Amino acid sequence: MDYFLELFLGGLTRGSIYALIALGYTMVYGIIQLINFAHGEIYMIGAFVALIVAGICTIYGFAGISVLVLAAIAAIIYASAYGYTLEKIAYRPLRGAPRLSQLISAIGMSIFLQNYVLLAQTPDFLPFPSLIPEFAFMEPVAHIVGSSELVILMTTVITMILLTLLIKKTKIGKAMRATQQDMSMARLVGINVDRIISLTFVIGSALAAIGGVLVASYIGQVNFYIGFLAGVKAFTAAVLGGIGSVPGAVLGGLVLGWTESFAAGYVSSDYEDVFAFGLLVLILILRPAGLLGKARKQKV
């Protein structure tokens, strides 16, 4: 039972990270129907910025969780700026262009950002300091769930609650939903749609940066390529849950996390990706729009 619980909580941790990154894919897709393939790179940049800032903070004598918080704040600001710029230079000029052009631009930005970090930093894996301390009160359950997992879970839960409140309750959140549901009508009520799209990229990037910091400090290393696998996994989660749906991204992330965790625990860790992508194929056959996705009704 302890083993099951360990796998369950491990899957939950992993899944909540997937969900955090998947939200960026799904929110952008919901508004402009574009798969932002450079989203994984934003996550990677977030992790790198955190690494650099954590290094600087350590030199200045900060320690433990305060370093994590400072690093995370810097990562969020930096990644948001990247997300904003990305939209502005790579996607906005192509608004109204065929979807394929936008997709190619997205893939291009992904390759560009990877290589930019490769050149600017290093091709090697860099060690990421372990910033999450072992809490004393977690001692009795340490064999099932560690302090890092707890911090990751708490952070993602709080982030998602804040995001939900933003989308449901605030004026700007409502404008985001309106834009998603009918963009030209949103313009007709006076919403500056370009600003809403920028904001969506900024929020998605901030979430990815939080994910990047958490994973990097959990796994303990970063390099220029970590965004690729994380991006593919989170994209899978978004599709699994129903791309364009915010609760779908969270559900998709968790389902994917559990699938991997249980597959690794009960079968073999070599097969966790097989199970993850096998599940995706299965769900796409049974529910092509994803778990919570709505099949788009087309009126003719």
Add this chain to the structure above:
Amino acid sequence: MLKINNIQTYYGNIQALKDVSLEVKEGEIVTLIGANGAGKTTTLMSICGITPPRTGDITLDGDSITGLSAEKIVQQGIVQVPEGRRIFPDMTVFENLEMGAFLRTNKQLVQQDLNYVMTLFPILEKRKNQLGGTLSGGEQQMLAISRALMARPRVLLLDEPSLGLAPLIIKQIFDIIKQINKESNTTIFLVEQNANQALKLADRGYVMENGAITLVDDADRLLENDDVRKAYLGL
């Protein structure tokens, strides 16, 4: 008040509006009638900045609004109820109304207008927390008009408000349009295929064919016009 001078609007290389000029004076109800594909909706979208004209000028009270962004034009007081109502389907009736008042900051006045539209269409009060997509066609049209009124328009543009509605509902909607025009002195520019109803409501009318204005006259004179009767009234 609202004046369109020789605008030409294109979709890619296809010219949708050819040298269109028209005028809506303060307090008037003016209608634009014409067949499918004549360019009526494009005219409204050109006014609202969604498909800006390539040449020509649109003015409000003498100031040019050509080339302004859609939200600036809403801010100037030109608000459209588009064809097919375009309710935000996954937002509640209340949220849809809130979106109508998106650019307004005076909460008290917004609340006042909210009460006003609820008295115009009491059904909306009952449906307040229901999702927009679950309303009937008539209720959606009422919500669409109310949403536009929440912006406190000086000129209200309506695109085929009668489309797909039962005759009784159409009459109700047209009565309300008249009431809005009278009560709050809102200038109304109404695009319709239902020429008979529209001309009965309006002060003046324009007839559009193939992207160009072919006739302008007082509405009651257009109702008597032989060409109009043959082409649009089926008489």
